[in-house]
Amino acid sequence: MKSPLYDWHQSQNAKLADFGGWDMPIEYAAGVNGATGGTLAEHAAVRERVGIFDVSHLGKISVKGSGAKAFVNTLITNDLNKIDSGSAQYNLFCNASGGVIDDLIVYEFSPDELFLIPNAANCASVFDVIKDKAPVGIEVKNIHQEFAVLAVQGPLSGKVMENLGLVLDLDYMAFTKTNIPGHQDLGEVIICRTGYTGEFGYELLPSWQSATKVWDLLVDQMIKLDGRVCGLGARDTLRTEMGYPLHGHELSLDISPVEASANWAVALEKENFEGKAALVAQKSVGPKRVLRAIKCSDRGIPRAGMGVQDQSGRVIGEVTSGTFSPTLRIGIALALIEPEFKVGSKVAIDVRGRISSAEIVKPPFVESKVR
Numbered sequence: 001m002k003s004p005l006y007d008w009h010q011s012q013n014a015k016l017a018d019f020g021g022w023d024m025p026i027e028y029a030a031g032v033n034g035a036t037g038g039t040l041a042e043h044a045a046v047r048e049r050v051g052i053f054d055v056s057h058l059g060k061i062s063v064k065g066s067g068a069k070a071f072v073n074t075l076i077t078n079d080l081n082k083i084d085s086g087s088a089q090y091n092l093f094c095n096a097s098g099g100v101i102d103d104l105i106v107y108e109f110s111p112d113e114l115f116l117i118p119n120a121a122n123c124a125s126v127f128d129v130i131k132d133k134a135p136v137g138i139e140v141k142n143i144h145q146e147f148a149v150l151a152v153q154g155p156l157s158g159k160v161m162e163n164l165g166l167v168l169d170l171d172y173m174a175f176t177k178t179n180i181p182g183h184q185d186l187g188e189v190i191i192c193r194t195g196y197t198g199e200f201g202y203e204l205l206p207s208w209q210s211a212t213k214v215w216d217l218l219v220d221q222m223i224k225l226d227g228r229v230c231g232l233g234a235r236d237t238l239r240t241e242m243g244y245p246l247h248g249h250e251l252s253l254d255i256s257p258v259e260a261s262a263n264w265a266v267a268l269e270k271e272n273f274e275g276k277a278a279l280v281a282q283k284s285v286g287p288k289r290v291l292r293a294i295k296c297s298d299r300g301i302p303r304a305g306m307g308v309q310d311q312s313g314r315v316i317g318e319v320t321s322g323t324f325s326p327t328l329r330i331g332i333a334l335a336l337i338e339p340e341f342k343v344g345s346k347v348a349i350d351v352r353g354r355i356s357s358a359e360i361v362k363p364p365f366v367e368s369k370v371r
Helices: 006-011 039-048 068-073 120-133 157-163 211-224 232-242 276-285
Strands: 015-019 022-027 051-054 061-064 087-094 100-110 113-117 139-142 150-153 175-178 189-192 201-205 228-230 290-296 307-309 315-325 330-337 346-351 354-361
Touching: 006 022, 022 039, 022 232, 039 051, 039 228, 039 232, 051 211, 051 232, 061 068, 061 120, 068 113, 100 120, 120 139, 150 157, 150 211, 157 201, 157 211, 211 228, 232 315, 232 330, 290 315, 290 346, 315 346, 330 346, 330 354
Parallel strands: 051 228
Antiparallel strands: 015 022, 051 150, 061 113, 061 139, 087 100, 100 113, 150 201, 175 189, 189 201, 290 330, 290 354, 307 315, 307 346, 315 330, 346 354
């Protein structure tokens, strides 16, 4: 599958790779418009100025009909009654055993119209479950290729919006539908104060057909601010610095929200939702493994699958995501380990046969500035 910006990415010699069946850019090694390229430069731009990402591979599902909000609320872990129309909410979509089919964002246009953004690889699975369970009168559509998703992230994100004539007063996780001034021909664009980097930012959802023109407008403004066009390599290092989970790594059908330390997104006070009984039972006895953030004390760079050891050398868990932190200039990791090891515990990571000393820390690794 190809993003509507695929030809643009190719024209800029982006390094492309498969993401959930989509050919997406990892980095722009040669940069764009003469700027320094590569994941490190792209990462730094987001932390210090601004970066833009094409994440159109993310799924899109429409759920409409009388009682749509109440229906979807029975399938997700968080409580949609905590938000109103014009707001979005992070959610986990579990099976009856408490395994995570996907994590996703739910947009509420009205109590009778919801818009879901699941991960690319899981969009079809989420759609199939919702479609199968939908009562009469609820219309569920997979609209994966009706909207693009363009992320503008970094401290100068607001300036990009202002320069486009968009005066936005949106709280975090709030959204609006609007036209870009002077470009009514592009149609309405959904703009939400969300992101996956830990920085102040927005996600724009133009129509699939108008995506390239909206992207060009963003690129023009980004260049004026010495920003960068960013690939999914920088997106991954940025989200790891924040301790944000990635499905297939920190969340999966075999990793529950309780194990992933995602209880904040689980509303056990709700009357019922898919997987609630299993999660209540797991929480009552306590999980056998929990997600922890780990910072290396030496030059070791942890990677997913590497073993985590206690100080005696006993294996106590496994790295789920690991990288070199461009901001901290040191190795960092998220890992599922035995629950008795808490913040401050000294541990070690087996980095291809070399034991790297490390410490469990409280996430995020880098201060969050989303608000």
